[in-house]
Each structure stands twice: as structure tokens, then as C-alpha cells.
Amino acid sequence: MRRAVTIRGVRARDLRVLGAVGVLAGLLAGCGIRATQVPTDFGPAPSMVPCELSVTDVPTQVTPSGMPVEVFLLCSGALVRVNRSVQVTEGADETRRRVVVAQGLLNALAGNPSGVEDEAGYRTAVPTGLTVTGPRPADPADTLRLSTPPDALPRYALAQIVCTFADSAAAGDNGSVVLGSTSADTLRRYDCTPEVQSNPGSGTPPSTEVAVS
Numbered sequence: 001m002r003r004a005v006t007i008r009g010v011r012a013r014d015l016r017v018l019g020a021v022g023v024l025a026g027l028l029a030g031c032g033i034r035a036t037q038v039p040t041d042f043g044p045a046p047s048m049v050p051c052e053l054s055v056t057d058v059p060t061q062v063t064p065s066g067m068p069v070e071v072f073l074l075c076s077g078a079l080v081r082v083n084r085s086v087q088v089t090e091g092a093d094e095t096r097r098r099v100v101v102a103q104g105l106l107n108a109l110a111g112n113p114s115g116v117e118d119e120a121g122y123r124t125a126v127p128t129g130l131t132v133t134g135p136r137p138a139d140p141a142d143t144l145r146l147s148t149p150p151d152a153l154p155r156y157a158l159a160q161i162v163c164t165f166a167d168s169a170a171a172g173d174n175g176s177v178v179l180g181s182t183s184a185d186t187l188r189r190y191d192c193t194p195e196v197q198s199n200p201g202s203g204t205p206p207s208t209e210v211a212v213s
Contacts, residue, residue, distance in 0.1 A: 051076050053082075066088070067169070069085060069105060069108070069168060070082065070167070073113060074160065075123065077199070082113075084105075086105060086107075086108065088104075095134050099144070101170040102132045105165065106126065106132055109160055109164060111124075124157075124160065130146060133145045138212050139178075139180075140187070143178045143179075144170065145182045146181055147181070149181035151204070155200065158205060159197075159205055163196060163205075165179075176192065188207040188208065188209055189207060191207065193205070193206060
């Protein structure tokens with residue numbers, strides 16, 4: 001008789017332990033924590049990934065007489081900002097200043113990426129030799145005219161130029177730029193949209209015709 005009582009006592013204790021384990025598992029599941037027997041330490045994140053440059057990797061490219069600017073280069077099929085500088089003539093009027101900045105930006109876009117940028121996958125589609133002039137008498141004040149018609153440029157190059165100009169002292173900070181060519185009268189206002197930045201090769205940046213009086 002004592003043996004039977006002992007067995008029943010052991011079974012009752014085991015059931016209480018199993019019940020407590022079940023309750024604890026339920027509480028953990030309710031908190032979003034899953035029980036596991038496998039360590040989940042995946043180690044630190046990679047220190048260097050494509051299209052990302054640390055501050056220590058990129059030397060300061062601003063000269064004493066230069067103005068810091070940002071240009072858009074291509075990396076992994078998207079437009080990515082990088083730091084540059086352009087030379088600005090002191091005392092120049094607003095129109096002349098816009099043109100000088102725009103030419104400096106074009107030169108920076110057409111230049112080869114630095115060694116660090118090249119290793120990280122940065123590229124440019126902007127051809128060398130592009131020049132820019134300011135507005136004609138009947139043009140809007142913020143007009144920039146390129147030596148190559150905008151619609152004759154490669155899609156990636158036009159996207160780089162539009163987004164670089166649109167957020168700079170060359171055209172203002174409203175996310176758009178009025179472009180034309182030195183060989184035609186027509187003008188268009190191009191917009192640098194998030195879609196253009198994320199997929200510059202999908203088509204020509206959105207634009208609207210600008211009336212020339």
C-alpha cells in the first residue's frame with residue numbers, strides 16, 4: 001500500500017513540473033520570445049558594403065577657395081550623393097555665380113571617382129567636355145543651357161545632372177532645374193524625384209515645357 005502511494009506522489013510531482021514548464025513556455029511565446037537551443041549571435045554587421053563610404057575613407061576635397069557641394073554618382077543602379085568642391089569667383093553677380101557653380105558641378109560629375117569610391121562601386125555616365133551657359137534675355141533667370149541638348153544625353157547622365165543641379169546653388173533648392181541647349185530655343189523644367197534617384201535608368205526625368213517670352 002505504501003508503494004502505491006509513493007508512485008502516485010512521484011507522478012503528481014512530475015505533472016506539476018511539466019505544467020509549470022508549459023506555463024513558462026506560454027508566457028515566453030506571448031512576449032514574442034521563442035525558445036531555442038541554438039545560439040543566435042550572428043556577429044557584427046559588415047564594416048564595408050557597396051555604396052557606403054566612411055568619413056575616414058574619403059579625404060576632404062574642399063580647397064581653401066572652394067565651395068563644398070554634393071554631386072550624384074551612380075552606384076548599384078541608383079544615384080548616390082558624394083562630396084566635392086567647386087571654385088567660385090568672389091564678387092560675381094548671381095547669374096554669373098550660378099553658371100560658375102554649374103560648370104564646376106559638371107566638371108566634378110565628369111571626373112573619375114576617387115580610388116576609394118571606385119572600389120566601393122561608384123561610377124559616372126556624364127561625358128567630359130560638357131559646358132554650360134546662363135539664360136538668354138528671354139529665359140527664366142534660373143535657366144542653364146548645356147552644350148549638348150539634354151535629350152541627347154544618356155539617360156543616366158541626364159539623371160545625374162538634373163539631380164545634381166536641382167539641389168545646388170546653380171538652380172536653387174526646389175528639386176527642379178530649367179535646362180535647354182545652346183543650339184535650340186526650347187526649355188524644359190526637369191524634376192529630381194525619388195524615383196529618378198532610385199532608378200535613374202528607367203527613363204528621362206519628368207519634365208514640363210517652359211514658355212520663353
